[in-house]
Amino acid sequence: xxxxxxxxxxxxxxxxxxxxxxxxxxxxxxxxxxxxxxxxxxxxxxxxxxxxxxxxxxxxxxxxxxxxxxxxxxxxxxxxxxxxxxxxxxxxxxxxxxxxxxxxxxxxxxxx
Amino acid sequence: xxxxxxxxxxxxxxxxxxxxxxxxxxxxxxxxxxxxxxxxxxxxxxxxxxxxxxxxxxxxxxxxxxxxxxxxxxxxxxxxxxxxxxxxxxxxxxxxxxxxxxxxxxxxxxxxx
Numbered sequence: 001x002x003x004x005x006x007x008x009x010x011x012x013x014x015x016x017x018x019x020x021x022x023x024x025x026x027x028x029x030x031x032x033x034x035x036x037x038x039x040x041x042x043x044x045x046x047x048x049x050x051x052x053x054x055x056x057x058x059x060x061x062x063x064x065x066x067x068x069x070x071x072x073x074x075x076x077x078x079x080x081x082x083x084x085x086x087x088x089x090x091x092x093x094x095x096x097x098x099x100x101x102x103x104x105x106x107x108x109x110x111x112x
Numbered sequence: 113x114x115x116x117x118x119x120x121x122x123x124x125x126x127x128x129x130x131x132x133x134x135x136x137x138x139x140x141x142x143x144x145x146x147x148x149x150x151x152x153x154x155x156x157x158x159x160x161x162x163x164x165x166x167x168x169x170x171x172x173x174x175x176x177x178x179x180x181x182x183x184x185x186x187x188x189x190x191x192x193x194x195x196x197x198x199x200x201x202x203x204x205x206x207x208x209x210x211x212x213x214x215x216x217x218x219x220x221x222x223x224x225x
Contacts (some may be wrong), residue, residue, distance in 0.1 A: 032212045043202050043216030089152060098206050099168055102155040
């Protein structure tokens with residue numbers, strides 16, 4: 001079964017708009033929650049990450065919101081740009097061996 | 113300089129063949145991984161090695177055999193390839209103790225015909 005559930009599967013946003021991608025998990029032992037960005041033909045690359053003792057983390061136009069009690073976290077992309085068009089994966093780390101469980105990915109298309 | 117490099121990038125082969133994908137990292141990390149990304153983009157870990165020792169071994173057919181000659185290299189050998197093995201295979205690395213970030217290679221596109 002999928003340890004991390006991600007939605008939506010795809011997202012179309014106008015340039016300048018806000019993109020929001022949501023993830024949910026069940027395992028309370030997860031201790032680190034990164035978001036990865038993947039462009040076509042490339043490997044995923046770390047975008048931003050958060051630990052469960054923090055409710056929000058912001059880096060430039062990218063913000064993670066984390067709700068520990070609801071076991072949910074989300075990625076917000078402010079002022080979305082066509083260059084942000086990519087597939088985004090949320091993930092959660094399950095143990096000390098850096099075993100990451102990935103969401104199913106969200107394909108974001110930012111229209112000019 | 114590519115941090116995590118894997119070869120070949122593209123591989124088309126017939127069912128029943130045996131093939132290998134090689135991976136090297138120059139980040140000085142002690143842990144390496146193989147991930148499989150299927151046609152629906154779902155990323156799933158297959159194996160992980162820490163200092164040449166297998167630490168994660170997910171439910172993967174025995175036809176898949178990883179080998180780590182040293183901590184900078186992790187190769188994946190696949191025997192008797194099947195149509196369902198067609199996917200993108202990503203090598204990745206991290207520093208287990210100090211880092212939470214895993215760095216991915218650019219992927220190896222395997223197509224079995």
